[in-house]
Amino acid sequence: xxxxxLTAWAxxxxxxFSLRLAAGDPxxxxxxxxxxxxxxxxxxxxxxxxxxxLLLQYFRYLGRLIQGxxxxxxxxxxxxSEVILEQLxxxxxxxxxxxxxxxxxxxxxxLASAWLRNAAGRLAANLAGLSTSLPVAFLGILILWxxxxxxLWGQTxxxxxxxxxxxxLGIASAGPIARVIHSGLEDSIQSPYFLAARARGIRRGPRxxxxxxxxxxxxxxxxxxxEAAFLFSGTVVTETVFSRPGLGRLLxxxxxxxxFPVAEGxxxxxxxxxxxxxxxxxxxxxxxxxxxxxxx
Amino acid sequence: xxxxxxLQLSLLWLILVVTLAILAPFVAGEDPYRPVAAPLLxxxxxxxxxxxxxxxxxxxxxxxxxxxxLMASALATLVTLxxxxxxxxxxxxxxxxxxHFILGASNAALAIPGLLFxxxxxxxxxxxxxxxxxxxxxxxxxGFIRLSRVLFSQILEQHFVEAAxxxxxxxxxxxxxxxxxxAAGQLLSLATTHFAWAFMGATTLSFLGFSGDxxxxxxxxxxDAGRGYLAEAPRLSILPGLxxxxxxxxxxxxxxxxxxxxxxx
Numbered sequence: 001x002x003x004x005x006l007t008a009w010a011x012x013x014x015x016x017f018s019l020r021l022a023a024g025d026p027x028x029x030x031x032x033x034x035x036x037x038x039x040x041x042x043x044x045x046x047x048x049x050x051x052x053x054l055l056l057q058y059f060r061y062l063g064r065l066i067q068g069x070x071x072x073x074x075x076x077x078x079x080x081s082e083v084i085l086e087q088l089x090x091x092x093x094x095x096x097x098x099x100x101x102x103x104x105x106x107x108x109x110x111l112a113s114a115w116l117r118n119a120a121g122r123l124a125a126n127l128a129g130l131s132t133s134l135p136v137a138f139l140g141i142l143i144l145w146x147x148x149x150x151x152l153w154g155q156t157x158x159x160x161x162x163x164x165x166x167x168x169l170g171i172a173s174a175g176p177i178a179r180v181i182h183s184g185l186e187d188s189i190q191s192p193y194f195l196a197a198r199a200r201g202i203r204r205g206p207r208x209x210x211x212x213x214x215x216x217x218x219x220x221x222x223x224x225x226x227e228a229a230f231l232f233s234g235t236v237v238t239e240t241v242f243s244r245p246g247l248g249r250l251l252x253x254x255x256x257x258x259x260f261p262v263a264e265g266x267x268x269x270x271x272x273x274x275x276x277x278x279x280x281x282x283x284x285x286x287x288x289x290x291x292x293x294x295x296x
Numbered sequence: 297x298x299x300x301x302x303l304q305l306s307l308l309w310l311i312l313v314v315t316l317a318i319l320a321p322f323v324a325g326e327d328p329y330r331p332v333a334a335p336l337l338x339x340x341x342x343x344x345x346x347x348x349x350x351x352x353x354x355x356x357x358x359x360x361x362x363x364x365x366l367m368a369s370a371l372a373t374l375v376t377l378x379x380x381x382x383x384x385x386x387x388x389x390x391x392x393x394x395x396h397f398i399l400g401a402s403n404a405a406l407a408i409p410g411l412l413f414x415x416x417x418x419x420x421x422x423x424x425x426x427x428x429x430x431x432x433x434x435x436x437x438x439g440f441i442r443l444s445r446v447l448f449s450q451i452l453e454q455h456f457v458e459a460a461x462x463x464x465x466x467x468x469x470x471x472x473x474x475x476x477x478x479a480a481g482q483l484l485s486l487a488t489t490h491f492a493w494a495f496m497g498a499t500t501l502s503f504l505g506f507s508g509d510x511x512x513x514x515x516x517x518x519x520d521a522g523r524g525y526l527a528e529a530p531r532l533s534i535l536p537g538l539x540x541x542x543x544x545x546x547x548x549x550x551x552x553x554x555x556x557x558x559x560x561x
Contacts (some may be wrong), residue, residue: 010404019420133545135496137503137519138537145526145534233411233500240504241523251412252504255419263419271408 004279011271016061019264020054070265075257080265084247091246094165094238095231101170102227106177106220113178114185115208125182132175136234140168140241165242169234173227180223184216191215218289225274225281232270303553306546313543317362326353328360328513336529348518348532349525357513358535364514365540368429368502369494375433376494377487380440385475387441388448389467399445402438410435414497415506424508431506432497436490443486444479451478485554492547499540515540 031041045051048071052060064071070080106128113125143164188194189212197211236248247266254262286292316323326332331351339346345354387398405413414435421427451457457474465473499516501507507517515536522532 007403007407010400011407014401014404015408015416018416021420129548130545133548134541135499135503135516135519135537135544137500137516138533138541141519141523141526141533141537145530148526229409232409236411236415236504237500240520251415255415256423256505258419258422260419263416267408267412267416267419270412274409275407 004275008272008275011275012062012065012268013058015264015267015271016058019260020057065268070268071261073262074259080261083250083262084265084269087245087247087250090244091235091239091248094169094244094246095235097166098169098173098234098238099224099227099231101166102173102177103224105170105174107181109174109178110181110185111208111213114182114189114212124178128175128178128182130175131171132179134172136168136172136237137241139172140165140238143168144241162244165238165244168241169231169238172234173230176223176227176230177220180220181213181216184219185212188212188215214288218285218292221281221285221288224284225278228277229274232274303549306549309542309546310550313362313366313539313546316359317366320359320363324353324356324359326356328352328356329511332356336525338529339531345531345535346529348529349521352513354532354535357518358515358539361513361515361518361536362539364425364512365495365499365516365543368425368498368514369432369491371429372433372436372494372498373487373491375430376436376440376490377483379434380437380444381476381483383437384441384444384448385471387445388452388475389471391467398441402441405438406442410439410493411497411500413438414501415504418501418506422508423506425502425512425514428498428501428507431501432494435497436493440486440490444483447479447482447486448475451475482558485551485558488547488551488554492544492551495540495544495547 031038036044050057061071068081070084072079073083076083109124109128113121113128115121116124147164185208194207194211197207202211235246236251238244239246239248240252247269251263251266253259254266329352331347332353333342333347333351335347335349335351337347337351342353345358348354348357383398383402387395408416414431417431417434418427421430451474452470457470460470460474499514499519502512502514502516503520505517505520507514510517510521518536519533519540522529522534522536525532
């Protein structure tokens with residue numbers, strides 16, 4: 001928990017300093033784009049407190065951050081937190097649906113590839129591998145194109161992009177989950193307790209689900225924290241492909257426009273959520289695995 | 297047996313792509329940067345692959361795209377390899393305070409999801425092709441430091457390092473004469489894995505429009521540009537997408553092979 005807070009603080013500081021040191025200050029980008037005259041820039045700098053020494057700015061920034069104040073957008077003058085909160089539901093919905101689909105698909109592919117010793121099992125393993133190698137952008141475009149063709153051939157009615165975007169995100173994130181489930185299952189299938197369960201006459205299905213899958217779950221849960229990272233970058237691309245409004249598109253346009261406070265706020269939000277998901281997945285893994293509970 | 301067959305296929309693909317990148321000016325036949333015919337001509341109207349939405353030759357753009365895409369990820373990997381190795385050596389050999397500082401900074405960077413960290417760097421430097429290289433390269437440095445740091449400390453524990461220390465070798469000599477050569481193989485295999493990541497990252501960033509100049513025929517940027525023409529000319533997106541995916545698959549397979557070989561000794 002404390003470690004999580006420390007990491008979050010370090011990530012915030014890194015974000016702040018890398019933006020300020022590399023690019024001067026936010027107003028400089030406005031100046032270079034010819035969007036502000038030098039006099040305007042000077043007064044804007046003063047009103048944003050950017051003429052203060054960097055360290056003082058940093059502490060002010062931290063102080064405001066604790067109060068939930070992320071500054072104002074350079075372009076719309078609206079508070080960054082308001083802009084983010086407005087777009088958050090769209091992205092949260094996409095990410096949640098994508099994550100659920102990824103877990104479902106990952107479980108199915110992982111179980112199938114470890115359990116079925118035939119062509120279907122190999123196919124599942126290959127699909128899982130493929131999903132990690134396909135760029136999300138290409139996957140999205142392929143699915144859009146495929147649905148268009150199906151629609152033209154009269155096979156389906158028009159499919160709403162609201163359904164397709166989570167599907168793309170889910171497929172793209174399923175690979176690592178499937179791989180961890182697969183290797184976890186392989187380990188437990190070879191272990192003595194699995195043989196013991198077989199000797200006690202427990203049937204194949206329950207044996208797989210209870211004796212083999214359960215020990216494989218904690219590893220899969222710790223992976224979910226890494227998945228969260230993937231979901232962040234995945235939503236950026238998915239939202240762009242499907243032209244969905246959301247935090248990802250907000251970030252891309254903020255970077256292209258040089259709207260620093262918005263970009264800074266979004267990266268910090270992602271870092272905080274990512275750190276939180278690490279802490280959370282550790283907790284869940286501890287609940288699932290008694291050995292970790294005793295060690296901790 | 298089947299594995300070997302796949303490995304050869306991926307090696308063949310990589311050789312093909314690299315050859316395409318090298319020979320691009322000779323095989324392209326047309327100028328990839330300027331319109332050469334009417335926009336959106338079909339394959340029959342303008343062989344071999346038709347023209348894109350601005351009338352530029354698609355085949356020429358794909359061929360030169362191999363150059364731009366491979367160059368971006370190769371340079372980014374080089375940036376990662378050099379900076380990462382140097383910082384990891386510094387943190388291994390440079391005393392405790394430096395070690396804490398470098399590891400602390402890389403842990404902080406690792407708290408920001410990979411692609412977002414690269415995007416943060418793009419935001420700091422402004423969108424351009426060079427930015428993409430640097431952002432992808434530096435973006436992977438924290439992870440690289442962590443992995444190579446483990447590698448170095450494993451070597452540090454071995455007896456010949458202890459012997460060298462007993463003979464009076466300083467930390468710099470140990471780092472350069474003992475750590476670096478002994479880790480070289482594994483560092484290179486790490487770099488191969490990073491190349492796949494860099495390729496994915498660079499094409500994704502330019503897909504998002506961060507390459508600054510839309511006339512650059514980078515595969516990721518082409519994937520994005522063709523997106524609006526899925527109805528009229530799906531090949532504008534599908535072909536660069538296929539090239540990207542096949543290249544990533546091939547590099548993954550090759551990286552796995554290298555990793556297996558280096559860990560087996």
